[in-house]
Amino acid sequence: MSDYNALMAFVRETEALSQVAGRLGWDQETMMPDGATPQRAEEHAAMASVLHARHTDPRIGDWLARITPETDVERANLRHLRRSYARTVKVPARLATELARTTSLAHRVWAKARAEEDVQSFLPLLEQVVALRREEAAAVAGDTDPYSALLDDYEPEATGDGIATLFDTMRPRLVALRAAILDRPAPPALDGNFDHAGQLDLARTLALTFGYDLGHGRIDTAVHPFSSGSGLDVRITTRAEATDPFNCIYSTIHEVGHAAYEQNIDRAYLLTPLGAGVSMGVHESQSRIYENQLGRSRAFCGWLYGQMRDRFGDFGVGEEGFWALVNRVSDGFIRTEADEVQYNLHVMLRFDLERALIAGDLAVGDLEAAWNDRFAADFGFAVDKPSNGVLQDVHWSEGLFGYFPTYSLGNVYAGCLHQALRRDVPQLDAALAQGRTAPATDWLRENVQRHGGLYRPAEVITQAAGMAPTAEPLLDYLEAKFGAIYGL
Amino acid sequence: MSDYNALMAFVRETEALSQVAGRLGWDQETMMPDGATPQRAEEHAAMASVLHARHTDPRIGDWLARITPETDVERANLRHLRRSYARTVKVPARLATELARTTSLAHRVWAKARAEEDVQSFLPLLEQVVALRREEAAAVAGDTDPYSALLDDYEPEATGDGIATLFDTMRPRLVALRAAILDRPAPPALDGNFDHAGQLDLARTLALTFGYDLGHGRIDTAVHPFSSGSGLDVRITTRAEATDPFNCIYSTIHEVGHAAYEQNIDRAYLLTPLGAGVSMGVHESQSRIYENQLGRSRAFCGWLYGQMRDRFGDFGVGEEGFWALVNRVSDGFIRTEADEVQYNLHVMLRFDLERALIAGDLAVGDLEAAWNDRFAADFGFAVDKPSNGVLQDVHWSEGLFGYFPTYSLGNVYAGCLHQALRRDVPQLDAALAQGRTAPATDWLRENVQRHGGLYRPAEVITQAAGMAPTAEPLLDYLEAKFGAIYGL
Numbered sequence: 002m003s004d005y006n007a008l009m010a011f012v013r014e015t016e017a018l019s020q021v022a023g024r025l026g027w028d029q030e031t032m033m034p035d036g037a038t039p040q041r042a043e044e045h046a047a048m049a050s051v052l053h054a055r056h057t058d059p060r061i062g063d064w065l066a067r068i069t070p071e072t073d074v075e076r077a078n079l080r081h082l083r084r085s086y087a088r089t090v091k092v093p094a095r096l097a098t099e100l101a102r103t104t105s106l107a108h109r110v111w112a113k114a115r116a117e118e119d120v121q122s123f124l125p126l127l128e129q130v131v132a133l134r135r136e137e138a139a140a141v142a143g144d145t146d147p148y149s150a151l152l153d154d155y156e157p158e159a160t161g162d163g164i165a166t167l168f169d170t171m172r173p174r175l176v177a178l179r180a181a182i183l184d185r186p187a188p189p190a191l192d193g194n195f196d197h198a199g200q201l202d203l204a205r206t207l208a209l210t211f212g213y214d215l216g217h218g219r220i221d222t223a224v225h226p227f228s229s230g231s232g233l234d235v236r237i238t239t240r241a242e243a244t245d246p247f248n249c250i251y252s253t254i255h256e257v258g259h260a261a262y263e264q265n266i267d268r269a270y271l272l273t274p275l276g277a278g279v280s281m282g283v284h285e286s287q288s289r290i291y292e293n294q295l296g297r298s299r300a301f302c303g304w305l306y307g308q309m310r311d312r313f314g315d316f317g318v319g320e321e322g323f324w325a326l327v328n329r330v331s332d333g334f335i336r337t338e339a340d341e342v343q344y345n346l347h348v349m350l351r352f353d354l355e356r357a358l359i360a361g362d363l364a365v366g367d368l369e370a371a372w373n374d375r376f377a378a379d380f381g382f383a384v385d386k387p388s389n390g391v392l393q394d395v396h397w398s399e400g401l402f403g404y405f406p407t408y409s410l411g412n413v414y415a416g417c418l419h420q421a422l423r424r425d426v427p428q429l430d431a432a433l434a435q436g437r438t439a440p441a442t443d444w445l446r447e448n449v450q451r452h453g454g455l456y457r458p459a460e461v462i463t464q465a466a467g468m469a470p471t472a473e474p475l476l477d478y479l480e481a482k483f484g485a486i487y488g489l
Numbered sequence: 490m491s492d493y494n495a496l497m498a499f500v501r502e503t504e505a506l507s508q509v510a511g512r513l514g515w516d517q518e519t520m521m522p523d524g525a526t527p528q529r530a531e532e533h534a535a536m537a538s539v540l541h542a543r544h545t546d547p548r549i550g551d552w553l554a555r556i557t558p559e560t561d562v563e564r565a566n567l568r569h570l571r572r573s574y575a576r577t578v579k580v581p582a583r584l585a586t587e588l589a590r591t592t593s594l595a596h597r598v599w600a601k602a603r604a605e606e607d608v609q610s611f612l613p614l615l616e617q618v619v620a621l622r623r624e625e626a627a628a629v630a631g632d633t634d635p636y637s638a639l640l641d642d643y644e645p646e647a648t649g650d651g652i653a654t655l656f657d658t659m660r661p662r663l664v665a666l667r668a669a670i671l672d673r674p675a676p677p678a679l680d681g682n683f684d685h686a687g688q689l690d691l692a693r694t695l696a697l698t699f700g701y702d703l704g705h706g707r708i709d710t711a712v713h714p715f716s717s718g719s720g721l722d723v724r725i726t727t728r729a730e731a732t733d734p735f736n737c738i739y740s741t742i743h744e745v746g747h748a749a750y751e752q753n754i755d756r757a758y759l760l761t762p763l764g765a766g767v768s769m770g771v772h773e774s775q776s777r778i779y780e781n782q783l784g785r786s787r788a789f790c791g792w793l794y795g796q797m798r799d800r801f802g803d804f805g806v807g808e809e810g811f812w813a814l815v816n817r818v819s820d821g822f823i824r825t826e827a828d829e830v831q832y833n834l835h836v837m838l839r840f841d842l843e844r845a846l847i848a849g850d851l852a853v854g855d856l857e858a859a860w861n862d863r864f865a866a867d868f869g870f871a872v873d874k875p876s877n878g879v880l881q882d883v884h885w886s887e888g889l890f891g892y893f894p895t896y897s898l899g900n901v902y903a904g905c906l907h908q909a910l911r912r913d914v915p916q917l918d919a920a921l922a923q924g925r926t927a928p929a930t931d932w933l934r935e936n937v938q939r940h941g942g943l944y945r946p947a948e949v950i951t952q953a954a955g956m957a958p959t960a961e962p963l964l965d966y967l968e969a970k971f972g973a974i975y976g977l
Binding site for chain 2: 013014015017018020021024025028032033034035036037038039040041043044046047048050051214215216217218219232233234236271272
């Protein structure tokens with residue numbers, strides 16, 4: 002067997018084990034009996050230990066040193082494997098173990114702190130997490146920027162400076178758009194109760210409408226919607242809250258975007274580094290374009306309103322009113338509940354704070370005050386309690402520094418892709434108005450999804466959009482859409 | 490860390506990985522989308538490879554050589570670990586790999602052969618499986634009996650000769666009882682349709698009635714009912730066929746017997762060799778006593794008949810008639826559908842044939858004829874097609890030689906335990922008549938289940954029953970019960 006084939010056989014087995022570990026997570030959120038928690042922790046730890054040993058296996062280094070790739074696929078596989086192995090060997094085993102243990106503990110303490118609105122109880126552990134991640138960043142970055150070293154793990158080749166520049170171009174137009182919208186009378190909020198079974202039935206219809214393949218996936222309910230798995234087994238979850246059917250509808254479409262990306266990757270890449278979405282940003286571009294540019298479009302909302310009426314009866318707002326309802330902009334504390342306009346402002350706040358934490362320019366003890374000051378400055382009203390402020394997101398407790406900006410990067414990529422899609426498929430609205438998304442999802446599969454990890458993140462977007470990614474298409478789209486809804 | 494603690498930490502992690510691999514099997518039978526099959530095969534293979542490497546890790550041999558156990562628990566753990574490690578190192582890696590590959594293939598070929606009634610297409614692979622298992626048996630047995638070496642893997646310290654002697658004592662009384670029953674007019678078979686939801690609701694009620702802990706388990710549907718997992722996460726499945734509610738009822742109670750054994754083991758043994766049922770025979774004794782001695786008792790059937798009437802309406806046979814219906818004895822080809830009297834005759838047929846195969850006294854090419862001859866001699870009518878004969882069971886395709894006798898051993902153990910239970914709990918029928926099984930299940934938990942792997946199989950039965958296991962209690966019970974039903 003050639004060195005390349007030997008390496009790939011090893012990698013393929015490792016990827017299969019990663020899928021098993023991932024499915025264990027899925028099971029925990031959907032199927033696991035409550036009393037199994039302590040045993041499950043040992044099962045997770047055992048799988049993590051097996052995977053860590055494989056990721057740091059010195060044979061990988063030997064193979065990589067000997068292989069000269071010969072095809073584009075080989076070159077792309079080697080690019081991924083060299084990246085991740087180089088990163089892995091720079092992090093001492095002691096640090097990896099401490100990070101795993103500390104974030105696991107911090108996650109539990111954070112959940113309790115959030116429930117009890119008690120920031121102080123969380124800070125000592127957050128301090129440890131920040132210190133460990135700074136140590137990791139320094140080890141990986143060498144002479145380069147530590148924050149970028151963390152970001153690079155989620156979005157290869159992105160940098161802190163690049164994101165900061167991007168956000169500088171976005172911020173003024175988003176702030177202006179937000180101010181103009183909030184200056185107008187808000188459409189009334191949705192009122193009523195929407196039964197559980199009807200919502201789940203609609204979720205299933207929507208998943209199929211957006212091309213989700215139930216032969217290679219399944220839909221269950223969970224506290225937090227998510228997509229899980231790669232290749233031939235990509236599962237999603239949703240949830241139904243009686244007073245908020247839009248939560249069920251748009252989380253489902255969002256997760257289908259993630260899942261369809263995984264399901265539509267070229268099958269030849271199964272269980273290799275090319276067989277999964279190439280970055281968090283590109284992943285989020287798929288979930289966002291499904292959810293927002295398609296799912297919240299005027300044309301699709303016309304069809305969706307009919308689906309709602311069929312299941313829940315008429316609630317008398319008309320198609321235009323329904324579209325406005327779905328795209329309602331109002332003050333709020335919570336990032337995950339934010340509309341398309343304000344969402345990126347929530348991300349920018351987190352990006353600046355976490356970058357300062359990792360740079361050592363902000364102490365963990367000063368984080369809450371910094372959050373509250375920045376929130377008041379950006380949103381014009383005060384945080385009322387920690388669960389609406391610095392404790393609202395799970396990410397930092399899990400050590401996810403450098404992750405938040407990939408959400409906005411996803412929005413930016415989605416804006417670019419949407420512009421190209423509209424150019425290539427001029428009749429798209431006629432299809433969406435009939436609940437047919439295939440002209441859009443086929444275009445995305447062909448231009449983005451099928452490539453998996455073959456190209457770099459910025460490359461795959463550039464090729465598909467016919468331009469290097471910038472924020473302009475997203476901002477143009479937001480100004481046009483919300484201008485129409487709010488009569489700006 | 491002491492050698493003992495180091496060994497146990499390693500074993501605990503291995504057991505956690507085994508639980509993960511087992512849950513992957515559960516997922517495949519209950520949740521997995523159809524299209525995931527090829528990927529799942531790679532996931533299973535990857536887990537098997539990880540587990541094989543751990544089971545054969547030479548550090549285990551070093552630890553075992555250095556440790557002197559100091560407590561009963563340490564001695565019992567070491568007994569299990571020495572047994573399994575000694576066995577593992579005797580089987581060459583090449584043979585283990587070939588067995589895994591051949592049985593995996595043979596299983597698929599068997600399923601197709603059974604569906605197509607085509608014995609010949611299965612024989613070449615069965616020949617390979619038998620040859621590989623004979624090779625394994627010879628490697629493990631050394632100078633001792635090869636068949637016993639296979640049997641010992643499922644029932645530690647049982648031997649082929651011991652089973653043969655046991656069966657010799659059982660056969661005449663079972664044959665006589667069967668003949669006497671079939672000489673009497675059979676009660677009418679059950680007639681009617683029983684809705685799916687009602688059956689599953691009854692299954693859930695029965696599971697809870699028999700003490701199944703849903704905080705550490707769950708109930709789903711699958712093509713073949715099974716119990717899966719140890720410790721804090723023990724899941725069962727059931728099925729519902731419209732015309733045969735007894736299938737749903739008694740498979741559920743049977744699987745609850747297996748699951749309750751696992752759930753009720755002392756929590757101190759979690760993820761150690763003591764934290765699982767000690768042998769297939771003892772496991773089967775729990776499923777059988779739940780299903781038969783309790784679930785098919787006159788007293789419990791009175792309560793169950795009320796449950797049936799509540800859900801499906803009266804079907805006019807009365808409690809006595811219902812009891813006779815549940816215990817109906819009639820001619821049949823299929824082991825898994827056999828009543829308590831004939832079941833062990835089906836096992837004896839398989840035991841004699843597989844022992845001859847492993848001894849080299851029966852060629853695979855002669856197996857079908859040998860089966861058909863023996864079946865006609867034992868049951869008095871001819872096998873009509875291979876799926877009712879030699880192709881009916883999955884076991885041999887999976888290489889499970891030496892497994893069948895543990896079913897009858899379970900029945901024998903259940904007979905002994907039942908005799909002692911009745912002696913210790915004279916008021917049991919009064920409880921069962923009200924659907925209360927706790928006096929029996931508490932007794933079984935206290936005397937058998939909680940010990941897990943602490944004692945040897947025959948030891949735990951001897952201690953609980955107050956006698957070394959023999960077939961007499963089972964045979965006395967069967968003659969008394971069926972004598973009453975059939976007026977013998």
